Amino acid sequence: MRLTDAQLAEAWDRGFVVIEGFLDKATLAEAQEALWDLYPRPEAYFADPGAYPKFSKSQFSGLRFFPYGSWALNRLPVLSDLVDAAERFCGTEAIEIYKVELWAKYSGAVNYDQPHHRDFGNHTLVVPCTDGFLPQMTTFILLSDVTEQDGPTKLVPLEHTRDIPLIPGQLPMGELFDKDVAATAPAGSLMIYRTDVMHRGSDFTAPGRSRFAMLVDFQARGYPWRGKMAWPNHAEWKGMTEAMVRMSVRQRDLFGWPPPGSPYWRPQTLRDVAARYPGIDLAPYAAGVSA
Ligand SMILES: O=C(O)CCC(=O)C(=O)O
Structure with a gap:
């Protein structure tokens, strides 16, 4: 679903926006099914939580970083409507993806x-x-329905925080809890928020509940004081070869791949990149390269 200008303006002016029905039904269903290669299904987890002690180590134990073993998950960060929203939010087409996480709770x-x-x-x-x-x-x-009981992210509209200095970046526990808004929404929804908006993770308020989400972050490229993940460090992880082979030129570009026309492309690199990524179509990069 393409975001409207009003939705993007709300993300900026209020500090966040929640868009229901962002993922189409098939994309959502395939991504949900792929989660079970990485995480226990809720029925399995709640049948015996003691069998999964790793999720109790910290709030962040359910984080898994891009890439994943399936295209059903790897394609989400590069969905054209998400990239379009990021280009418009960032005010440039020269953007990159700087973080992708799955988070199970x-x-x-x-x-x-x-x-x-x-x-x-x-x-x-x-x-x-x-x-x-x-x-x-x-x-x-959101890859699962998030109700009040499911630990929704809670965000404070910017009107309440504009005068609070950026530093320190964290408030004492409980402060502004009376001003926050729960980002409750059905599976398939998209939440966009600013990096200066006050927000918090919240706990579940009922047993047997779970929450699954993919977090994808974008920025204009070329400003090295910003970022989070170095994709070359993930290049040998399961799923990266398939992801790079299946992505379009534009989608690879979002991960920092050398673009067509870059002096990086020459007969040697075309040959050896083709060997590293069997099945990839390098024709767009080969155009204009002389032997
Ligand atoms: O999981 C959430 O809802 C928010 C978590 C969060 O804000 C954080 O860990 O920085």
């Missing part, structure tokens, strides 16, 4: 409550510009 595994904080702390070495210069677009794609 199971009620009772750990207390998922957090104090309000701003996410920029580990997305930049400095601080965001609050006037709109060089925004980062951070997102959650």
Whole structure:
């Protein structure tokens, strides 16, 4: 679903927006099914939580980073409507994906409550510009229904926080809890929020509940004080070869792949990249390269 200008304006002006029905039904169903290669199904988890002690180690134990073993998950960060929204939010087509995480949470595994904080702390070495210069677009794609009971992200509309200095980036536990809004929405919804918006993870309020989401973050490329993940460090992970082979030129570009016309492309690199990624179509990169 293509986002409207009004939705993107809300993300900027209020600090966040939730768009229901962002994923089409088939894309959502295939991604949900692929989750069970990585995580226990809720029925299995709740039948014997003690069999999965790793989810109790910390709030962050359910994080898994891109790439994944299936295209059904790997294609989500590069969906054309998400990339289009990121281009418009960032005000440029020269963007990159700087973080992709899957996050599973199971009620009772750990207390998922957090104090309000701003996410920029580990997305930049400095601080965001609050006037709109060089925004980062951070997102959650909900892969399960998130009701009040399912540990929704809770966000404070910017009108309540504009006068609070950026530093410190975290408030004492409980502060602004009376002002926050729960991002409850059905599976397939997209939440976009700014890196300077106060928000928090919240705990489940009922047993036997679970929450699954993919977090995809975008920024204008070329500003090395910002970022989170170095994709070359993930290049040998399961799923990366298939992802790079199946992606379009534009989609690879979002991960920092050398573009057509780059002096990087020459007979030797075309030959050896083809060997590294069997089945890839390198014709767009070969155009204009002389033997
Ligand atoms: O999981 C959530 O709903 C929010 C988590 C969060 O804000 C964080 O860990 O920085």
